Amino acid sequence: MTDINDPTSRRGDVSAQVANPSRRWFFRWLTYLMGAAATLVLAVPLIGYLVSYRRQRPPWIKLGAVTDFPQNVTRMITFDNPLKQPWDGMVAHTGVYVRYLGADDRQQDQFLVLAVNCTHLGCPVEWFEGSGLFMCPCHGGVYYENGEHASGPPPRGLYHYVWRVRDGQLEVQAPHFPTLHDTLRDRA
Amino acid sequence: MSHGQRVSHCCRPGTPLWLLAAALFFTGCEPPGRPNQADRPLRPDQVMSFDRLYGTRCAGCHGAEGNLGAAPPLNDPLFRAAVGEEELAEIIRSGRPGTLMPRFGGEPPVLTDAQIKLLVFEIKGVPYRVRSQFDEITGPSDFSVEVAADGQPPQWGTVSKRPDDMPSLTPSSAESGDAKRGLQVFAQACAKCHGERGEGGKDDGPGAINNQAFLALISDQALRRLIITGRPDLGMPDYAGKTGRPDDFKPLTAADVADLVALLASWRETGANAQP
Amino acid sequence: MFAWLRTAARWLDHRIGISTDIVPVMKHPVPRQLEGPMGWWYVFGSASLTLFLVQILTGILLALVYVPSADEAYETLLYMNYVQPLGWYIRALHYYAGSGMMVMVLVHMTQVFLQGAYKYPRELTWVVGVFLLLCTLGMFFTGQILRWDPDAYWGLAVGGSMVGRVPGAGPELVSIMLGGPIIGADTLSRFFALHVFIIPGLLILLLSLHLWLVVKQGVSEPPVPGQQVDPQTYDAHYEGELRRGVPFWGEALLRDAFFSAVVVIAVALFAAYMGPKGPDLPPDPTLQGANPRPEWPFLWLFALLSLSPPPAETFIILVLPVILILGLLLVPFVSNRGERAPSRRPVAVLSVIVIYTTLGVLTYEGITSPWSPHMTAWSGDPVPVSMVKQSTPLQLQGAVVFQSKNCRNCHALDGVGGRRGPDLSTVGTRLTRDQLIDQVSNGTPGGGYMPAYGKQVNPAEMTALVDFLVSLRPPGHPPAYNPAEQPSPRSVEPGTDGEATANRP
Structure with a gap:
């Protein structure tokens, strides 16, 4: 035991006066343990906060009546992505290329709904009606009107939105930012 | 546009702050880097x-x-x-x-x-x-x-x-051209440069217009427009132009134009060598 | 009064230890040669530091007005440009001081590398310096994002797409980077925090360590050819240098101060003459005509990604940077002894030349970006008048097909138009009609740069287009002739190209 009133203990040789080594040992390890616990208590929620965001089932967005889409015409339709934050402003505007392919054998309306993001590095592809091609301004990726890769560096065709027809309305599932390993699959 | 008037003003009043800064650094008074609304x-x-x-x-x-x-x-x-x-x-x-x-x-x-x-x-x-x-x-x-x-x-x-005698660029609905008559008009108005059946003239001539690929890419309406206005920039005379046409050539009438269009349309369908 | 002040000063000095601890550090001896002409090599580090201080100052000023919110950030930038007096100037200063800092850091590193100053015992100083370079690059990228225009938005898209290529964790990393499922407000807030708190904090921390190491290990003496660095003897040798040394607080500092002043004035002039960078159009991702470009320190990477074969891309995106950084970090451990003088280190000099030539060429390519289609060339770049004048009606239609099928976006005529594909002004002398039809229909074989137009043009359009292309020859030049092709070229006579096609079945 050190006496704090003892003038020799203020400066100098404290270790020599350890009265109860096992107690010291315990206190040291308790401090390590407490420190680790405190770090963990802090770190887990901090990191959890960092890597998480509001995860929600992507809602469906109405793009318009099926009858509004002329057959085999590609059009850019824009909407506000419902996955946005209220303070997102115009950044939440989302464009999507829609092409009505007509009804199939079972009278089901078929659509081609393509993301604007080039599969190469995410730049916005532009639709050219004259040639029926999508071209990317960044590295010159080109896609055919059906979204398949035509030329240039993209590793695959354009990403397809998840879509459905409900009550005569074309609807798409709110899209996240699509990347090569995380395409727009059905998440409903 | 309302910002048009603010371009060339130098040393406008009311901005003493940057004026001071500008005076410190520059001989001129408007720093060239200052963003301009224009x-x-x-x-x-x-x-x-x-x-x-x-x-x-x-x-x-x-x-x-x-x-x-x-x-x-x-x-x-x-x-x-x-x-x-x-x-x-x-x-x-x-x-x-x-x-x-x-x-x-x-x-x-x-x-x-x-x-x-x-x-x-x-x-x-x-x-x-x-x-x-x-x-x-x-x-x-x-x-x-x-x-x-x-x-x-x-x-x-x-x-x-x-001009008063200029045929209308849009055909009136009553008009329907006659390809056979068109061939006569063609002989008078076009053949000298484009050849008798539109096969193209001599070496420096304007080239063929009886070509089915050419005709497939141009509509009757566009043909009509070119017949009426010509292409003065490339030397093709308009409906009344005399260049390369016989002396007694009279300006094309609306009917003439319709007939010519009908002739070219028939070439588009069947080729120039079939009889119209 | 003065007596009172002196007392106060003494009290402060006693408590802080200015005269005992700080002044000696400022006066620490540096090699005597720094007073000579060689001393001018040592000014780039302090110039980087000065510009960093300018960045802190202007950054704080910008933060007084800038709102890091996705729906307002852009407007606050316009407000600074057009309304807030001198707002544009502070923005310009921040951009050019940042660019200057980037340049100075690179020059400083190059000087340290060339003069072997990273060798024993200054290996760690170099390693910390490499991390400072990374921080500076990070500041550049995050700073561009805060400009919150289409370049920022699509820069994030490119960044996200790169991160998304990480095997396995890609999608998770993308949402961590974006702060959510889409590029939006959370993304901007994240990059604001990175640009304003995280990276600068790290930078200041590393900078303190860097400076501490500079003081602790001393400034390297200018290299002398033939004088070898040997960890066994260097310390004693350097101590000798210092005994003959001069205090840093003196001539050496004066040079640093002079050069820093020059750099700051240059930055101020640049800012005043060039003005602020952007912002460009509003950050609306549905705006047509976006043509995203990275900031200049990343143009080489942009070019590398365009010029590399697609299968190598994921490697270039994910592995190459790691290799480059590791390479830089390992420099002082691979060679930490021996010659320091550039004249005795041809490999070092050669690698600097090779690296900067490569970066320079790639950056130039990145600026001109010939691989990018010109998105408005088809409707904006006129068909050269000489070609129009020599064309038959069919060829004129072919020229219209050429424009309206967007061929012009990638192919120039008379040097005007896209440069992704070859200039086609004289293609008629190189390719025959059949070769052209084949090229247009099938594109580049094996998924190259030209798409197959076979289904994008109808037969009439193909006929007209190819007829136009065949006619693209300098006057007097015969059309291309391919002996393997039937019929022989005699059947195609110049001037009647159109007719020849017309009568084909």
Whole structure:
């Protein structure tokens, strides 16, 4: 035991006066343990906060009546992505290329709904009606009107939105930012 | 536009702060790096200058100055005089069916209504004025284009009056051409340069027009327009031009034009060597 | 009064230890040669530091007005440009001082590398310096994002797409980077925090360590050819240098101060003459005509990604940077002894030349970006008048097909138009009609740069287009002739190209 009133203990040789080594040992390890616990208590929620965001089932967005889409015409339709934050402003505007392919054998309306993001590095592809091609301004990726890769560096065709027809309305599932390993699959 | 007037002013009052800074660093008084409202980046729908609109959307096919392009000239006195404003706007909006002229309106529009109106006034030679709201931060918006005698003079000048004997660019519904008669008109008006059956003239001639691929890419309406206005920029005479035509040539009438179009249309279907 | 002040000063000095601890550090001896002409090599580090201080100052000023919110950030930038007096100037200063800092850091590193100053015992100083370079690059990228225009938005898209290529964790990393499922407000807030708190904090921390190491290990003496660095003897040798040394607080500092002043004035002039960078159009991702470009320190990477074969891309995106950084970090451990003088280190000099030539060429390519289609070339770049004048009606239609099928976006005529594909002004002398039809229909074989137009043009359009292309020859030049092709070229006579096609079945 050190006496704090003892003038020799203020400066100098404290270790020599350890009265109860096992107690010291315990206190040291308790401090390590407490420190680790405190770090963990802090770190887990901090990191959890960092890597998480509001995860929600992507809602469906109405793009318009099926009858509004002329057959085999590609059009850019824009909407506000419902996955946005209220303070997102115009950044939440989302464009999507829609092409009505007509009804199939079972009278089901078929659509081609393509993301604007080039599969190469995410730049916005532009639709050219004259040639029926999508071209990317960044590295010159080109896609055919059906979204398949035509030329240039993209590793695959354009990403397809998840879509459905409900009550005569074309609807798409709110899209996240699509990347090569995380395409727009059905998440409903 | 309201920001047009603020460009060349030097040392405007009310900004002593930067004036002081400028005086410290520069001999001139407007630091060249200071952003100018006139140079602000504009969204495609905010562009209201004929040079930029025409230069990015039309010049590719119709030529830098509206002539000597691959597609028929827009800067053509007869065309500018005869085409109707609404008709022109509709062509720009929807394109010309049966030709490669694309749409610039529609869904989603490439050009706004105000921009199309501006192009129409420029081509028709009508002085106009662009009105807009202007906000220092967000820039110009709410454009409207209106006729104004003291407004922006059209770049290609004003248009002379449409000649009285000029056939209408749009065929009247009653008219239907006769290909057989067309061949006679052709012999008189076209054959000297284009060959008897449109097979093309001599070495320096204008080339064949009986070509089915050529005819497949041009509509009757576009043929009619070219027959009437000619292509003065490439030496093709208009409906009344005498160049390369017999001395007794009389200006083509609406019926003549319709017959010629019918003839060319029949070549499109069956080729030039079949009898019309 | 003065007596009172002196007392106060003495009290402060006693408590802080200015005269005992700080002044000696400022006066620490540096090699005597720094007073000579060689001393001018040592000014780039302090210039980087000065510009960093300018960045802190201007950054704080910008933060007084800038709102890091996705729906307002852009407008606050316009407000600074057009309304707030001198707002544009502070923005310009921040951009050019940042660019200057980037340049100075690179020059400083190059000087340290060339003069072997990273060798024993200054290996760690170099390693910390490499991390400072990374921080500076990080500041550049995050700073561009805060400009919150289409370049920023699509820069994030490119960044996200790169991160998304990480095997396995890609999608998770993308949402961590974006702060959510889409590029939006959370993304901007994240990059604001990175640009304003995280990276600068790290930078200041590393900078303190860097400076501490500079003081602790001393400034390297200018290299002398033939004088070898040997960890066994260097310390004693350097001590000798210092005994003959001069205090840093003196001539050496004066040079640093002079050069820093020059750099700051240059930055101020640049800012006043060039003005602020952007912002460009509003950050609306549905705006057509976006043409995203990275900031200049990343143009080489942009070019590398365009020029590399697609299968190598994921490697270049994910592995190459790690290799480059590891390479830089390992420099002082691979060679930490021996010659320091550039004249005796040809490999070092050669690698600097090779690295900067490569970066320079790639950056130039990145600026001109010939691989990018010109998105408005088809409707904006006129068909050259000489070609129009020599064309038959069919060829004129072919020229219109050429424009309206967007060929012009990638192919120039008379040097005007896209440069992704070859200029086609004289293609008629190189390819025959059949070769052209084959090229247009099938594109580049094996998924190259030209798409197959076979289904994008109808037969009439193909006929007209190819007829136009065949006619693209200088006057007097015969059309291309391929002996393997039937029929022989005699059947195609110049001037009647159109007719020849017309009568084909």
